[in-house]
Amino acid sequence: MSKQYYIAQMNLVKVLAPLDDPRMADFVDQLDYINQLADDAAGFVWRYQDEHDVYDDDILLNMSVWESIEDLHAYVYQGEHLQVLKQGAKWADKIDGYSTVLWWIEKAQPFPTDYEAKARMDHLLTHGPSEYAFTFAKRFVAPDGIVTSETENA
Numbered sequence: 135m136s137k138q139y140y141i142a143q144m145n146l147v148k149v150l151a152p153l154d155d156p157r158m159a160d161f162v163d164q165l166d167y168i169n170q171l172a173d174d175a176a177g178f179v180w181r182y183q184d185e186h187d188v189y190d191d192d193i194l195l196n197m198s199v200w201e202s203i204e205d206l207h208a209y210v211y212q213g214e215h216l217q218v219l220k221q222g223a224k225w226a227d228k229i230d231g232y233s234t235v236l237w238w239i240e241k242a243q244p245f246p247t248d249y250e251a252k253a254r255m256d257h258l259l260t261h262g263p264s265e266y267a268f269t270f271a272k273r274f275v276a277p278d279g280i281v282t283s284e285t286e287n288a
Contacts, residue, residue, distance in 0.1 A: 139278055140201060140239050141201075141236055142199050144234070144246075144251035146234075146255070147193070147226045147233070148226055149161075149225055150227060157225075161225040168215060171209070175208075176209075177204075177208075177209075178205070180199040180245050181197065232255065236269060236270065238274075
């Protein structure tokens, strides 16, 4: 685990309908529960909770900060959160390009803003994975040089 850095992530969901549409009821009904699962998960540090963000109404932004990529990966792809992911086609359209971006932040700096996260996503979409913005599939070492068990060489 990195000593001086956290891993930040933002993911986007392109919803099929407004959240108050009856087709979205199952999704909306699970939001508080899924957020609580994240809040209670090993390695969880912080999550974005602003009602407004830099994307259009049909794009939901989820952003959080974690102690390690392994902690974040375990939350996303194991347990109950995975069951929600598997139901995604009921509520969401596929996003062209990447829907998730990861980047390292210094533990001493403020948590990221939606504008910073959008800039990271835009960079990933334009340039592909790099130390500035990367993915689970193509990870980069924290700037302090700590290599986690699943980090790939750049």
